[in-house]
Amino acid sequence: MQIHYKRRCFICQSRDHFLCCFKKFSCFTEKDLSTCFANQRDSPLQQSEDDPEGGITLRDYHMHLEKGEYKQEYLKEFVAAGGKRGVTELGISEHTHHFKEFQEIYFRNVIMDDSAIGRYQESWLKQSPKSFCYTLDQYVSLIEAGKKAGLPLKLGLEVCYFPGEEQNLRRILKQYPFDYCIGSVHWLHGWGFDTKAELWQGKEVNEVYSSYKEVLLQAIQSDLFDVIGHPFSCKVFRHWPQGIEMNPWYVEIAAALLKHNTAMEINTGLLYRYPAATICPPLGLLQAAADADCQISFGSDAHTSSDAGRALGYALQVAKEARITQQMNFEHRKGSRVLLEPLPVSTL
Ligand SMILES: [Zn+2]
Numbered sequence: 012m013q014i015h016y017k018r019r020c021f022i023c024q025s026r027d028h029f030l031c032c033f034k035k036f037s038c039f040t041e042k043d044l045s046t047c048f049a050n051q052r053d054s055p056l057q058q059s060e061d062d063p064e065g066g067i068t069l070r071d072y073h074m075h076l077e078k079g080e081y082k083q084e085y086l087k088e089f090v091a092a093g094g095k096r097g098v099t100e101l102g103i104s105e106h107t108h109h110f111k112e113f114q115e116i117y118f119r120n121v122i123m124d125d126s127a128i129g130r131y132q133e134s135w136l137k138q139s140p141k142s143f144c145y146t147l148d149q150y151v152s153l154i155e156a157g158k159k160a161g162l163p164l165k166l167g168l169e170v171c172y173f174p175g176e177e178q179n180l181r182r183i184l185k186q187y188p189f190d191y192c193i194g195s196v197h198w199l200h201g202w203g204f205d206t207k208a209e210l211w212q213g214k215e216v217n218e219v220y221s222s223y224k225e226v227l228l229q230a231i232q233s234d235l236f237d238v239i240g241h242p243f244s245c246k247v248f249r250h251w252p253q254g255i256e257m258n259p260w261y262v263e264i265a266a267a268l269l270k271h272n273t274a275m276e277i278n279t280g281l282l283y284r285y286p287a288a289t290i291c292p293p294l295g296l297l298q299a300a301a302d303a304d305c306q307i308s309f310g311s312d313a314h315t316s317s318d319a320g321r322a323l324g325y326a327l328q329v330a331k332e333a334r335i336t337q338q339m340n341f342e343h344r345k346g347s348r349v350l351l352e353p354l355p356v357s358t359l
């Protein structure tokens with residue numbers, strides 16, 4: 012029998028599989044999501060029939076300037092594109108691999124041997140023109156000048172977390188007036204799992220996930236970061252563990268976030284930039300974090316100005332379904348919870 016749901020799937024607008032019991036995500040899987048997005052990933056967010064008010068205003072605290080120049084004009088492009096999507100405050104969060112101050116940390120921790128992984132990573136870190144090309148002073152002055160000129164910016168940084176480098180990271184971070192620091196797991200034992208799908212060859216997916224979870228917990232427990240970036244971005248190339256009960260992991264991670272006063276990021280980058288075509292975190296972790304009343308931050312992970320705020324309307328819908336009612340505001344590394352307010356227009 013064909014079931015016809017009262018509400019449409021808010022991703023692809025179909026009526027044959029939307030699950031109104033979204034409150035617990037119990038019947039909505041990662042696979043369902045990627046199927047929907049494979050069909051309709053670029054379609055604008057439709058206002059839900061049950062929610063004529065549409066979207067919610069928000070801060071976008073995760074974006075990168077790396078495809079452009081360090082100029083005020085480029086910052087203004089981000090503000091304009093984000094503004095069109097309802098973003099009222101933009102946090103720029105450059106990657107640490109652009110800054111000379113972090114070079115030694117990468118060289119100590121990243122595999123750069125004669126393996127396929129090593130060769131690729133060595134050329135990326137040593138030959139890419141944007142690797143370690145700026146100083147933190149240059150970056151901080153750019154954003155501070157933008158703030159002084161009245162742009163609605165926050166000074167952030169996306170920090171690659173390497174276990175064992177906590178003291179070195181702390182020493183560097185405390186010298187600059189960041190509003191917030193995002194800690195992201197991009198490397199597992201020196202392997203950058205999100206760079207190329209081919210470099211997963213021979214990897215045991217369950218082991219990758221176990222290792223990811225351990226490093227993620229260490230990042231939270233390090234008390235180095237205000238936000239944990241895109242949790243479980245190891246699903247980037249659509250690998251998913253088999254036979255592992257993930258919910259106990261999610262509960263453990265949510266409890267650690269709460270204990271260490273660290274926000275979890277809802278990040279849309281994997282949705283539109285990678286084959287995964289879903290947001291981070293996985294829905295189970297999102298629900299665990301919502302149930303534990305963790306702090307939440309939003310990020311589009313824009314790598315070009317035109318992507319500022321991209322797909323945050325969808326992230327907000329998902330957050331709302333999980334009954335998340337607040338987002339974090341950060342200033343000089345102090346966070347406060349701010350209500351997600353209704354907006355009269357769609358955010359996409
Ligand atoms: Zn990242």
Ligand SMILES: [Zn+2]
Pocket residue numbers: 073074075169312
């Ligand atoms: Zn990023």
